[in-house]
Amino acid sequence: MFKGVYYTAKFQVILVSLVCFCVPGMFSALNSLGGGGQIDTSTGSKSNAALNTTFTIFGLLGGGIVNLFGVRFTLFLSGLAYALYSGSYIYYNHTAQPGFTIAAGAILGIGAGVLWAGQGMIMTSYPLEKEKGKFIFISWGIFNMGGVLGSIIPVVVNSENNLSDAGYVAFLVIEVLGAILSLALAPPNKVTRSDGSGVIISKQENVLGELVAVLKLFLNPSMISLFFLSFSSNFFYSYEFNIYNAPNFTPRSKGFNNIFYWASQIVGCYFLSKILDSKLSRKKRAYIGTTICAVMYNSIWIGVIFMQRTFRPVREGREPRYNFQTTGAKYFPPILLYSLMGFLDSCWQSMAYWLIGSLSNDSIVLSRYVGFYKGVQSAGAAVSWAVDAGKMKPNSQLILNMVVVNAAIPFMYLFCKRIKETSEVNDPKTSEELVN
Secondary structure (H helix, E strand, O other), X not given: OHHHHHOEHHHHHHHHHHHHHHOHHHHHHHHOOOHHHOOOOHHHHHHHHHHHHHHHHHHHHHHHHHHHHOHHHHHHHHHHHHHHHHHHHHHHHHHOOOHHHHHHHHHHHHHHHHHHHHHHHHHHHOOOHHHHHHHHHHHHHHHHHHHHHHHHHHHHHOOOOOOOHHHXXXXXXXXXXXXXXXXXXXXXXXXXXXXXXXXXXXXXXXXXXXXXXXHHHHHOHHHHHHHHHHHHOOOOHHHHHXXXXXXXXXXXXXXXXXXXXXXXXXXXXXXXHHHHOOOOOHHHHHHHHHHHHHHHHHHHHHHHHHHHHHHHHHHOOOOOOEOOOOOHHHHHHHHHHHHHHHHHHHHHHHXXXXXXXXXXXXXXXXXXXXXXXXXXXXXXXXXXXXXXXXXXXXXXXXHHHHHHHHHHHHHHXXXXXXXXXXXXOOOHHHHHHHHO
């Protein structure tokens, strides 16, 4: 009985989601503290810029790497890269030398590019078309529970200074356990979808063939439309974590805020999954989901403009930082807005993955598409973290975020226009025909 359950698509999606709970989930909690849990955020910004630079390359190549070497081995090594990054801050705590942490960030970018390509391939190719919203919710929800749990760590162990060694050790141990758990994943050719069919797997290429297939994505009209959504999808993190959360709240309060930020992500992806798996035509669902994301983004970030003015006395040192234990009712508006940012982020990410999943059901093809998405996403994030490391003023960074995201919205609608009602085909090799 267990063997029958183990090879089901849902079990495998849950399993890879638990890997993400332990690995990128812990990274999310650590990164959202601002500066990787350090009072001085400059090293964290520089390491994130290095991370996203290598992530850009290995995000693009990640799908091909997973196709060539399989999900078990590639995700295992990727998980260890996350643990190395968390551990590097212990060294930083004792030496104040940023070099190791920045180098660990670059190594993590390699692992993260491969891990997210593998995770995205499983999440988008294992479910049936009518289940893709639900499977994205399951995966994103479990992953973000890692962010919730990880955010409790600094609240419990942190002082009002840099995150302690004990906090970083806790992150490291959980990430190593997640890396080991990835070895339990089943090969795609043994997985059974909920209707009894197998996962669609087209012909796997050799190394040169995979490289050519990745390069061809830059000529694919749907991928060109996806480019701007991808570039914008992690662009706002540097503002949220280093401009909004880090300087305006006490160290323990930052972790407290992140509990709500990541919990709101779970609610957001559940909300959008109900729309994306509704009985409406697939094109209508795409348009409605995109419109909801666009309206929510601008509404919430207009609120951020006003909140940034409220924070000005804190930034200028005329008022103490917000403290969840002592600030009182004044604490509610900023944490509500921060929670809405998390809600919006999960809707934005869920929308992107659902749009990608609408292009094909083939695991080989989707691993490349997700790799393209993550690679371009990381290019945008690298620019964003570099801007933050360059000390751009908060107002200017906020405006830049809004410009980048709003520039992507017309291309999202263009992408929606190209969506077909189904990607089901008899020959999996022809699945790419639907997007050309």
